Amino acid sequence: MIVDRQGRRFRNLRISLTSACNYACTYCVPNGKRLVAAQDELSAEAMARGVAYLIEAAGIERLRITGGEPLVSPKLEAFMTAVGQMGLADISLTTNGQLLAKKLPLLVNAGIRRINVSLDTLDASAFRSIARGGDLATVLDSMDQAAAAGMKIKVNMVPLRGQNLDQVMPLLDYCLERGYELRFIELMRMGHLATDSNAFLQQFVSLQQLLSLIGERYEYLQADAPVDATAVRYQIPGLGHFGVIANESVPFCRTCSRLRLSSTGWLHGCLSSSNRHYVGDLLDKPRHQALPALQRLLVKALGDKQEVAFSGGATIMKIIGG
Numbered sequence: 001m002i003v004d005r006q007g008r009r010f011r012n013l014r015i016s017l018t019s020a021c022n023y024a025c026t027y028c029v030p031n032g033k034r035l036v037a038a039q040d041e042l043s044a045e046a047m048a049r050g051v052a053y054l055i056e057a058a059g060i061e062r063l064r065i066t067g068g069e070p071l072v073s074p075k076l077e078a079f080m081t082a083v084g085q086m087g088l089a090d091i092s093l094t095t096n097g098q099l100l101a102k103k104l105p106l107l108v109n110a111g112i113r114r115i116n117v118s119l120d121t122l123d124a125s126a127f128r129s130i131a132r133g134g135d136l137a138t139v140l141d142s143m144d145q146a147a148a149a150g151m152k153i154k155v156n157m158v159p160l161r162g163q164n165l166d167q168v169m170p171l172l173d174y175c176l177e178r179g180y181e182l183r184f185i186e187l188m189r190m191g192h193l194a195t196d197s198n199a200f201l202q203q204f205v206s207l208q209q210l211l212s213l214i215g216e217r218y219e220y221l222q223a224d225a226p227v228d229a230t231a232v233r234y235q236i237p238g239l240g241h242f243g244v245i246a247n248e249s250v251p252f253c254r255t256c257s258r259l260r261l262s263s264t265g266w267l268h269g270c271l272s273s274s275n276r277h278y279v280g281d282l283l284d285k286p287r288h289q290a291l292p293a294l295q296r297l298l299v300k301a302l303g304d305k306q307e308v309a310f311s312g313g314a315t316i317m318k319i320i321g322g
């Protein structure tokens, strides 16, 4: 097992199945252009082999499938079928929900029981101006259908000053009423926001600001969370839970156990580092040839992790999937 001086190791793998997306969220894609798949994306088979090799070489236990938008990828079915047979403790998926109802039978059959749905507002007009794609009613309906099919749902919201702060309480209430867990994600300095401090600071909403807002209506207590959790979790007694992924306010670098594989075959050990390591060629090789080389790259990827605090990175979220 590869472990660093701080005792960190890779346990959680996040795979970006494709960089294509049917949204163009303002904080992710500043020019508003709909994203297409990169030309050199790996096949479903190579990506699934990547998961198998990384289970062995890095001790991966949990897999999250993300993107781009994973549900637009033609590779989804073949990939899900392959990774569903690998004995992972947990496979989950992050989606914007547009195609969720359509893909639900496939996801249920593949053993997915937990999904995160990104939703920044319940206001249809604000939805159009932030997501710049898709349709709000479709997302809400798909979450109902997923919940009815037995899926555990978390909703990801990025609070943005001047755009959706008025939606913090409506979304929280919506989620509490339905038993979904709302996760606020503090805006991260990724892609264009890594270089444009003004744009970042104008929109950024901190953990403390969120808690003050929520505290005006509800009493909350800090709840337990796993040691390597990214979110600070709170309980509203009698009503449910919510969480805040507070990259800036409460950095979790010291316990980070995440490894990312991009759709084009690059390993990223840290969101905050511009280092990446190409493994696409190794994934076509047989296990005995691929594993030693992969292990050397994993040592480098683990060395890319920040010591203490998240400082942002030039990589765009659509490439590595958040």
Ligand code: SAM
Residues within 6 Å of the ligand: 021, 027, 028, 066, 067, 068, 069, 070, 094, 095, 096, 116, 117, 118, 156, 157, 158, 185, 186, 187, 188, 189, 190, 193, 317, 318, 321, 322
């Ligand atoms: N398309 C899928 C979705 O919408 O969930 C998966 C990919 S998306 C990049 C994953 C998550 O990253 C979303 O919840 C999105 O809101 C979040 N995200 C993207 N850019 C971000 C940023 N700069 N700061 C914080 N969260 C961001």
